Amino acid sequence: MVMRKGPWMAEEDEILMDYVKKHGPRDWSSIRSKGLLPRTGKSCRLRWVNKLKPDLKTGCKFSxxxxxxxxxxxxxxxxxxxxxxxxxxxxxxxxxxxxxxxxxxxxxxxxxxxxxxxxxxxxxxxxxxxxxxxxxxxxxxxxxxxxxxxxxxxxxxxxxxxxxxxxxxxxxxxxxxxxxxxxxxxxxxxxxxxxxxxxxxxxxxxxxxxxxxxxxxxxxxxxxxxxxxxxxxxxxxxxxxxxxxxxxxxxxxxxxxxxxxxxxxxxxxxxxxxxxxxxxxxxxxxxxxxxxx
DNA sequence: AAGTTCGCCAACCGCCGTGCC
DNA sequence: CGGCACGGCGGTTGGCGAACT
Structure with a gap:
């Protein structure tokens, strides 16, 4: 599988969210090994931590x-x-x-x-x-x-x-x-x-x-x-x-x-x-x- | 209106620590 | 004990839109 880089697509986010729902925020590398996403485990973790995790203050400037x-x-x-x-x-x-x-x-x-x-x-x-x-x-x-x-x-x-x-x-x-x-x-x-x-x-x-x-x-x-x-x-x-x-x-x-x-x-x-x-x-x-x- | 600067943000890279084999 | 994979972290880069000139 060719590794994808760059901006995440909405479909990729969905897959990642779905994975975390089922398995929790761990075993990031298995997302790739299972063929779910052409992303490195590192990239998946980063995406989750910085964008997909619930309760993030996205788009809100620092008070x-x-x-x-x-x-x-x-x-x-x-x-x-x-x-x-x-x-x-x-x-x-x-x-x-x-x-x-x-x-x-x-x-x-x-x-x-x-x-x-x-x-x-x-x-x-x-x-x-x-x-x-x-x-x-x-x-x-x-x-x-x-x-x-x-x-x-x-x-x-x-x-x-x-x-x-x-x-x-x-x-x-x-x-x-x-x-x-x-x-x-x-x-x-x-x-x-x-x-x-x-x-x-x-x-x-x-x-x-x-x-x-x-x-x-x-x-x-x-x-x-x-x-x-x-x-x-x-x-x-x-x-x-x-x-x-x-x-x-x-x-x-x-x-x-x-x-x-x-x-x-x-x-x-x-x-x-x-x-x-x-x-x-x-x-x-x-x-x-x-x-x- | 076009070009430039700036702020913000997302994502990648490299390093390091840790755990497993 | 050493090698390897993985996750976590800090530094950096590049894109994009807004503000400015």
Whole structure:
């Protein structure tokens, strides 16, 4: 039998669905060996997992909450898409991967654009990599946007992965100020109220509610199994767990830079970036080096 | 209106771990 | 114990439609 590749046809899907109904999602290679489909077992499994499995949120963009979860868990687990996907009902590892990939591309494009703009202003004297270096925040932070009609008046919620109880409200233009990343414990604690982007296919449903804008789980590899899995009865207790930050704990986190951060704008999450004032990046180069902070 | 860019998505590829013989 | 098949996973690519120029 000649192996077929490429897009799946409706008839193939039907056969695959029928097979899974009868035999369950296993023994993928026998689909080929029995002559049911001219597809590899791998291909059949992938098709089932990514498209045919029930309860998948197909054709539904990531909600703000889902974005937040992905960002936080990616900072914790790295590119463990399958693991991250277990925290997002109806999402596959491929979904998460694609979401992240698009996000990274967007960031790269934004940085490149800002570099080009800056280089032109400085007659090409500024090194292209400098802004990226400057933007390496000393603390792991998560940014959430407040919706506002004017980008000038927009504010952000800035929280710290190491201490999610501390939340700063920051005017958007100040977002590039590295001083923001210092953790001042005497700041007032603000209540976090997550916004939910409507999604009808199906309704958004998470295996857990986040007690904080950022998950604060122990990051040490030996503690990673403490991360709650679906259906864990101690879910909330475990998420309530906090570990006292060590002196160099920050280096274990990935940094969610402001423009990596998601937007709470339920209509257009990407507008966070798109709404930046065009001269916003100019401020970056005037920042002192990290050793001066 | 045509060309280009971008975002999204589906699917393939290669690597690795595991279980079986 | 080594080879093999298989499944799982992460990285990558290519197609397509929408938005933009």
């Amino acid at each position: 703000a909450e889902e974005e937040r979860v992905v960002i936080d868990l990616q900072a914790r687990f790295g590119n463990k898409w399958a693991r991250i996907a277990t925290y997002l009902q109806g999402r596959t590892d491929n979904d998460v991967k694609n979401f992240w990939s698009t996000r990274q591309k967007r960031l790269a494009r934004i940085l490149q654009t800002s570099n080009q703009t800056k280089s032109q202003k400085n007659n090409g004297k500024a090194p292209a990599s400098r802004q990226v270096t400057t933007l390496e925040a000393p603390r792991p932070v998560s940014i959430a946007m407040e919706q506002s009609s004017s980008s000038q008046n927009q504010t952000c919620q800035l929280s710290y992965l190491e201490n999610p109880d501390v939340i700063k409200m920051v005017p958007l233009p100040d977002l590039m100020n590295p001083g923001l990343f210092s953790l001042e414990t005497n700041l007032p604690q603000l209540e976090f109220t997550p916004t939910e982007k409507p999604c009808t296919d199906p309704q958004p449903h998470f295996p857990f509610q986040l007690p904080h804008p950022t998950l604060d789980l122990p990051l040490l590899p030996e503690n990673q199994d403490l991360v709650p899995e679906l259906g864990d009865s101690n879910l909330m207790d475990m998420f309530g767990h906090q570990e006292t930050p060590g002196p160099d704990r920050g280096s274990h986190y990935s940094v969610n830079l402001p423009f990596l951060g998601y937007s709470d704008n339920p209509a257009t999450p990407d507008s966070f970036i798109d709404d930046f004032p065009t001269d916003m990046f100019d401020y970056i180069e005037s920042l002192p080096s990290s050793s001066e902070w």
